[in-house]
Amino acid sequence: MKLSILATLAIAATILMGCGSVQKPTVEVANHDSDHNIPAIDQMIVEMKQAYIEKCYLPVANRKPPENxxxxxxxxxLERxxxxxxxxNHVAMASNDLFFKDxxxxxxxxxxxxxxxxxxxxxGGFKNVGEMLAYYKDKYKFDTQLEQY
Incomplete structure (x- = not known):
């Protein structure tokens, strides 16, 4: 009897801990066709996105007080x-706007x-910087289809 109550409590605690967790976004170099393959730009975006995730995205998604x-x-x-x-998902949408300004x-x-x-x-066939930015924004956007518990 006591063992089943403890097991039930352990399962409930595990579920509750999993519900509040934040999924860390992944960053990897995007696949491009041969016309749009510019490795220096990909490297810059991947490095900046990794830094953004650690310094901005995760602390805010985890609801820590802003430090920078x-x-x-x-x-x-997000507050506005x-x-x-x-x-x-809201953090990801706002991050797509703010990150791509940088x-x-x-x-x-x-x-x-x-x-x-x-x-x-x-x-690479880009007509202007705006078109190039739109292309990379699509390739490196934050996932806004995360499961919410």
Whole structure:
């Protein structure tokens, strides 16, 4: 009798602990057709996204108080949109907006300063920086279809 009660409590505790957990987003280099393959841009985006996940996304998704400007900006965006009733999908949607503002700035800087990247972008069939940003935003967006418990 006591053993079954303990087992039931252990199962209930495990379920409750699993329900509140945040799924860490994964980052990997996207697959491209040969025209859009620019490894330097992929590397920059992957490195920036890994840093963003650790420094901004996860602390806010875990509802820790903001400790830096990135976390504050993400938290304020979530608070404006969803008040304090936000979930991980909301964090992902807001992160897609905020993270890609930083990518836009870095992408423009790379295109201005590196002739090889500028040439690869032209050869890749991108008409302008906006089209290039939209392409990479689609390839590296945060998953907004996470299961919520």
């Amino acid at each position: 400007a990135c976390q504050s900006e993400l938290f304020q965006t 949109r969803y008040h304090l009733d936000y979930n991980q 990518i836009d700035a870095e992408l423009r800087k790379m295109l201005r300063s590196d002739p090889e990247i500028r040439q690869a972008a032209r050869n």
